[in-house]
Amino acid sequence: MRISTVSIYEQSMGSMNRQERDFLKVGQQIASGRRVVNPSDDPQAASRAVQVSQALAVIGQYADARVGGRNALSQEESILNGVSDAIASAKTLMVQAASDTLSDADRTSLASELRGIYETVIGQANATDGNGSYLFGGYRDGSEPFVRAADGSVSYVGDNNSRAVRIDASRLMPVADNGIAVFQSVTAGAGYVAEADAANGGSVTFKGPQVVDESDPGYGGAFGITFSVAGGVATYSVNGGPAQPYEEGRAIHFGGLSLTLEGSPADGDRIAMDRAQNMNTDLFRTFEKALAVLEQPAGTDTEKAARKNTLSTAMREFDNSLDNVLTTRASVGARLNELDVVDSVAGNQTLNYKQTLSDLVDLDYVEAIAEYSLRQVGLKAAQKAFVDIKGMTLFDRL
Template sequence: MSVNRISTSNAYDGALSNLMSRQDHLTETQEQMTSGKRVIKASDDPTAAARAERARALEERTTSSQKAVDASSNAMTLTESALGDAGELLQQARELLVSAGDASYSDAERASKANAIAAIRSQLLAVANRPDGQGGFVFSGQGSGGAPFIDKPGGVVFQGVGGEVNVATDEPLPLTLDGGDIWLSANTGNGVFVTKNTNSSNAWIDAGRVTSPDQITSSTYDIQFAVSGGTTTYSVLKDGNPVSTGNAFTSGQEISVDGMSFAISGAPANGDDFQTTPSTRSLSVFDSLDYAVAQLSKPGQGGPKVQQAVQDSIRNIDQVNSQISSARAFAGTTLQRLDGVKGRLDATELSAQTDRSSAEDLDMVKALSSFNQQQTGYQAALQSYATIQKLSLFQYLNA
């Protein structure tokens, strides 16, 4: 028969090891309850720690993207507001031009309208140079050393760098728009072709309109008048070559050629010439207003010249206002798109937070139950160790 001998030292060591192990578990649970995290360090649960780290990285990327979206949203809000102000000012200028076409107005009354339009021009220049509150300018394009638009003797020029600045995100989100393109590059004429009164003092031509887009050419057309025996006729020339001759003229009646239609009013004289040329992207907001001011300020102009000046000025104002409206629509559309981007980022951030919480957060109810059990076990182990300490031979002999 064999006898297993268990020394008092071995019993002490076993009890002490059990006690320390329970204490470690109890301390670990206390740390988890204090931090609210089940995974405090990677060794606690490597798989969950890796999952939480991926979720945390996604949160950080999402936060960075949200800051970019906020920056773009603020910039486009400022841009949309500035363009709205510009549109209102241009509408005021248009109303002044319409009233200036009144045949009963004197030179002084038209000059007064010109002064009011000049004041609007100054306000528009201030809008074009509006600061963004961050040390830059709303319409500086890709940047400028100072105000992007400078008023020089030859007209307003753009001193910024053309193009847009976008935030660094997965999709392009603008911080600035190209101010030069918005303010200085509208289509001339009616947007397709330009009508021009070359030399007539007795008649005027309107802005014209497109009747057949597929027939439009890039040619220059001249409408030349001849008056003989009290009868007025006109000829149409295309790039200097006659297309039709001897056409009867009626004031205000539409003249059509190659998909274009326009009306000439008044009483053209012999040799009067009107011209159409293709539109170009070269019309400036400020040049349009300067032209209107200059024309309305001229004294002694007859009714036809005033009508031509007013017609041309209104046509120009409509074109630059259309350019401003298009830019404003783009800013508004961008703001709508930013709302969608922000919603997607919010959903992504919530998903990442949920994933990270699922990986590393502590179930407090479960932790409290576990803590109570561990505390009970620790108390039992402590009492067991105290009992073992009393089982020495000397204690036994002294009993």
């Protein structure tokens, strides 16, 4: 069979082109460090690599969300630490102010110190996260959540939602607590609080209430002690029940509670008791009423009794608020710990995915360099063969 010169040239050029293409492909793999440079190199591996890369991207997005969540929670924990210290200081001042040895001037001095603590707590309640968003405003984080009215009282204008961040595919974590939960709530186990009626005209004061029997059928309900004075004889009734003789300094028992009364009541005086959740739960309101009685001199026995009762109630409310802040802080700490656990799990997932991606597309340099050398030899051989064949002609035999 006769082989034409054109056929020889075409075969030689095709061989050189194939060798050069294979040589350049290996060189591209070495330069990029990837075995799969184009999807056509290994379609199945390329497809799997896309899925793994997407999974890594999602993990990265959740990691960024966790960073933001951790910053917010860390800042909240720092603020709650300051609030708890402030409440503890306020309670210490209440204990000092309740002493009968202090003068009105001494209590005015304590009131000045307490007001400073009050202003500090308001500032902490209106703290921002550094980006201009208020931590305790819920979804309304563009303005101060606690505002002061013309009469000096503080009210909450945020909402009762808590901002949350999705830290992984199955967990939506709150990264900020709203102002109601922190500054206007108490824990479920806060117990009872007693408060004397502002219109009381006698000098009766109370200590307690103390829980003595939670199994009592009446435990958990609200109670009101009403005093009656007729003919110089004082009696009291609980929730409108039968009248009982009043004995100063003697503890009375009802509904699983114990309350000790001292002083002389006036006809119609009243003391109310209920679960703390149903009484005043506003920390700022507690500050306001404590300041009101400390800044106002008490001259009569009735005024002194009202001050003592108010301070007693304020101490109980400060205790409940402190417990609530500490509980919230513990919750924040638990969420920070959870973020650490999720970070650890995500780190292991990231390593596994990266290893899988490396197995799919990364290059074995030893094997690639050996193949590179082999392709180089093949290309040189094809070039040399073409040169030799090109020189073969019948005209050389003439």
